[in-house]
Amino acid sequence: MGKNKLKRFAINEQSENVIQAGKQIYTTIKGNWNKVQFPHNQPIILEIGCGNGEYTIGLASHHPEFNFIGTDIKGARIFKGSVEAKEKKLTNVAFLRCRIEYILEFFEPNEVDEIWITFPDPQLKDSREKQRLTHTRFLDLYKKCLKPQGFIHLKTDSRELTDFTLETLKNYPHKDLAYTFDLYNSDFLPNHKGIQTKYERMFLAKGKLINYLKFRLD
Numbered sequence: 001m002g003k004n005k006l007k008r009f010a011i012n013e014q015s016e017n018v019i020q021a022g023k024q025i026y027t028t029i030k031g032n033w034n035k036v037q038f039p040h041n042q043p044i045i046l047e048i049g050c051g052n053g054e055y056t057i058g059l060a061s062h063h064p065e066f067n068f069i070g071t072d073i074k075g076a077r078i079f080k081g082s083v084e085a086k087e088k089k090l091t092n093v094a095f096l097r098c099r100i101e102y103i104l105e106f107f108e109p110n111e112v113d114e115i116w117i118t119f120p121d122p123q124l125k126d127s128r129e130k131q132r133l134t135h136t137r138f139l140d141l142y143k144k145c146l147k148p149q150g151f152i153h154l155k156t157d158s159r160e161l162t163d164f165t166l167e168t169l170k171n172y173p174h175k176d177l178a179y180t181f182d183l184y185n186s187d188f189l190p191n192h193k194g195i196q197t198k199y200e201r202m203f204l205a206k207g208k209l210i211n212y213l214k215f216r217l218d
């Protein structure tokens with residue numbers, strides 16, 4: 001492992017806004033985010049596969065009345081989000097380093113108010129279908145920690161993932177589905193507050209359309 005990565009991991013270990021294996025809080029945070037992590041007891045918005053955390057930080061800057069948790073498995077990416085949140089003095093931001101498959105080890109039923117899935121790997125091979133973050137096995141997990149009224153938002157450049165998600169929802173109880181295949185030419189755009197992630201910028205530079213879906217699980 002490179003020196004830089006080791007340095008970043010060491011800083012993550014000391015950072016109060018990073019929850020990861022090896023810290024005591026990692027095993028006790030479930031059900032306690034608003035008691036022990038955040039200074040204000042506020043609704044919790046979860047970003048899944050947050051990468052460098054641009055969306056979590058962007059939304060948190062616009063919405064101090066919510067608490068935001070970015071989750072990702074990669075420590076070096078979480079490091080970037082953690083440092084930026086500290087520089088911006090955003091006390092309503094935390095990062096959880098974990099595989100999304102284990103999300104229920106960190107959240108009680110109804111602990112999450114909203115979920116954002118931003119530019120996940122579309123996992124296009126048939127053999128990878130179960131890895132897609134809108135597969136029913138993941139929707140089942142989200143449903144167990146999300147409030148009944150909570151929206152799930154998906155932003156992606158992948159029309160295939162969008163179509164897969166729409167197909168999945170045909171057989172999965174949901175409500176209030178709304179979507180566009182071209183976010184930047186849609187009425188949804190103002191809600192995104194101009195926030196772009198690293199991957200979004202890459203896809204836009206290649207001229208790709210950005211798809212956006214939101215729905216509630218029923």
Ligand SMILES: C[S@@+](CC[C@H](N)C(=O)[O-])C[C@H]1O[C@@H](n2cnc3c(N)ncnc32)[C@H](O)[C@@H]1O
Pocket residue numbers: 048049050051052053071072073074077098099100101118119120121197198199200
């Ligand atoms: C394509 S990147 C997108 C990152 C960021 N959302 C963006 O838009 O720039 C997907 C991210 O999801 C994370 N990821 C993929 N599978 C994951 C899993 N099972 N659990 C946690 N994170 C995962 C990766 O580490 C990566 O940072």
